[in-house]
Amino acid sequence: MFALADCNNFYVSCERVFNPMLCGRPVVVLSNNDGCVIARSEESKALGIAMGTPLFRCRDVIGRHGVAVFSSNYPLYGDMSSRVMNTLGAMAPEQERYSIDEAFFDLSGFRRFGLREHAALMRRTVLKHTGIPVSIGIAHTKTLAKLAAKAAKKDPSCGGVLMLEGADRVRRALASTHLEDVWGIGRQWSLKLALQGIQTAADFAGMPPALVRRLLGVTGAKVQAELQGHRCLPLELVRPMKQTICTSRSFGRNVFSVEELQEAVASFASRAASKLRREGSTASLLTVFISTSPFAASALRREASRTVSLPRAADDAMTLVTAASRVLEAIYQGGHPYRKAGVLLGAIAPKNPPGESFLLFGDEGEGRAEALQQVMEQVNLRYGNGSIRLAAEDSRAWEPLCRHISPRYTTSWEEILRVPSAPQAPPAPAHR
DNA sequence: TCTGGGGTCCTAGGACCC
DNA sequence: TCTGGGGTCCTAGGACCC
Numbered sequence: 479m480f481a482l483a484d485c486n487n488f489y490v491s492c493e494r495v496f497n498p499m500l501c502g503r504p505v506v507v508l509s510n511n512d513g514c515v516i517a518r519s520e521e522s523k524a525l526g527i528a529m530g531t532p533l534f535r536c537r538d539v540i541g542r543h544g545v546a547v548f549s550s551n552y553p554l555y556g557d558m559s560s561r562v563m564n565t566l567g568a569m570a571p572e573q574e575r576y577s578i579d580e581a582f583f584d585l586s587g588f589r590r591f592g593l594r595e596h597a598a599l600m601r602r603t604v605l606k607h608t609g610i611p612v613s614i615g616i617a618h619t620k621t622l623a624k625l626a627a628k629a630a631k632k633d634p635s636c637g638g639v640l641m642l643e644g645a646d647r648v649r650r651a652l653a654s655t656h657l658e659d660v661w662g663i664g665r666q667w668s669l670k671l672a673l674q675g676i677q678t679a680a681d682f683a684g685m686p687p688a689l690v691r692r693l694l695g696v697t698g699a700k701v702q703a704e705l706q707g708h709r710c711l712p713l714e715l716v717r718p719m720k721q722t723i724c725t726s727r728s729f730g731r732n733v734f735s736v737e738e739l740q741e742a743v744a745s746f747a748s749r750a751a752s753k754l755r756r757e758g759s760t761a762s763l764l765t766v767f768i769s770t771s772p773f774a775a776s777a778l779r780r781e782a783s784r785t786v787s788l789p790r791a792a793d794d795a796m797t798l799v800t801a802a803s804r805v806l807e808a809i810y811q812g813g814h815p816y817r818k819a820g821v822l823l824g825a826i827a828p829k830n831p832p833g834e835s836f837l838l839f840g841d842e843g844e845g846r847a848e849a850l851q852q853v854m855e856q857v858n859l860r861y862g863n864g865s866i867r868l869a870a871e872d873s874r875a876w877e878p879l880c881r882h883i884s885p886r887y888t889t890s891w892e893e894i895l896r897v898p899s900a901p902q903a904p905p906a907p908a909h910r
Numbered sequence: 911t912c913t914g915g916g917g918t919c920c921t922a923g924g925a926c927c928c
Numbered sequence: 929t930c931t932g933g934g935g936t937c938c939t940a941g942g943a944c945c946c
Contacts, residue, residue: 513913531913533912550914579946661945664943694943695920695921696919697919697943720917722918727915771913
C-alpha cells in the first residue's frame, strides 16, 4: 500500500508555528513579488479567497476581515519541510519526497502494526515535533492515495488519516470526488471530459479506455488505470537528476535599462550556477529570457529569449554570468518596461562522468576558475550568502517586492530575535 | 497601479540517417 | 499508372504538477 502525507495549508502552517496568534485567524501567503495568493488558511478559504487570486483583487476582503498577509519566506518553508520530511522518513523509510509539502511512502512492511494506526502515529509525531498538521491517505496506487489524502482533509471525522481498501470503499470515494480534484486531471482536461458528460472520478474510471487514450494520450490513460487500482506510477526513491535548472524573477518595478537587466541576469546566472553545483552537475546550454508584463499595453509588450551552447560544459558562476551577459546584449531592445527575466540551464550532465572528458585544445584557466569558485562558496558558507559575489550582480534595484515577510525563524540567528508583530493588512491604496 | 517560480512528460512535425 | 520501411534526434507547444 502507498501512503501520501500532505501538509495542511503548508506555508500558512509554517507562519503559525512561530506566531500562534495567527491560529484561528484568516491568513494568506503571497507569491514572490507579493503578486498572488498562493496559500490560505481554512478561514481565508471560507472568505472565498481563491487560490492564485491577485492581491489587488482581494484587498477589500482582506481589509474587511483583518486577514493576516505574508510574503513568502522560502528559507523558513524549506527548512520546516526538511524537518517534516526527516520526521516522516524516520518512521517509514521507503520515502519519495514529492514536493515541498508532500511525500509518498510504501507502507507494505507495516501491515502488522496496522497501516491506519501507523499513519496516525506518523501524523501525531510530525505535529508534536514540528507543529505542522499533515493529512495522510492510504491506497493501492499513488493516484488513489492522493485522492484519499484530499478526502481526509475534507472530512474532519477521520482524524487526518483515510485508508481506501476494498472495492466498495474505493468506489464510494471515487463517486464523491469531482473530476478536477483528481491528480493529473487539470482544467483543460476537465472541460474536455465534461463535454463527454464525465463529472466525477467514478465516471472517468468507468470510461472506455480507448476513448481516454484518444482524448488524453498515454498520460490520461495512466491516470485512469491508477484510479482502477492498477499501479502505473512507481515510488521513486532516488530523485532523478534535473534536466533543466532555472532561476527567474519578476521585478518589483519596471526596468528599462540594459544595465539593470544585466545585473538581474548576472544574479540569476550566479544563482543557477550554485544550484547546478549543489546537484553536482554541469550545463552545456544556456537560455536568457526577458519579458514585459503580459498585462502591459500591447504596443509596449515584448518577450525575447535566446539559447546558446557553451564551448564546454560548465558549472562556475563566472562562465555562466559572462555567457548570459552576452546573450542579454544580443536580445535586448530599449523602450520596453521589462518586468521579468530569467536564466535557464540545459543539457545537464554529471560533473565527473566515468571516463572523464577533457578539452582537446587546452584550457589553463580552468583550474583557477574552479579554485576561485570554491573559495567564494566557502566565504559565503561561513559569513552568509551574498557576502562575496561577482561585481556584475550588484545594486539589485530590480529586486522583487516582499513587504510582508516574516523572520527566518529557523535559519538566521539575527532574525530569530525579532519579535513577531501582529501582522497588518497591507496598506490601503493611496486613493482609498 | 497591482497578476509567481520551477519543474515534468507527451505529441506532432520536420530533418536527417541507412 | 506506378515511388519503402524503419529508425533517431530536435524543437515547439500544450498539458500537467506543487
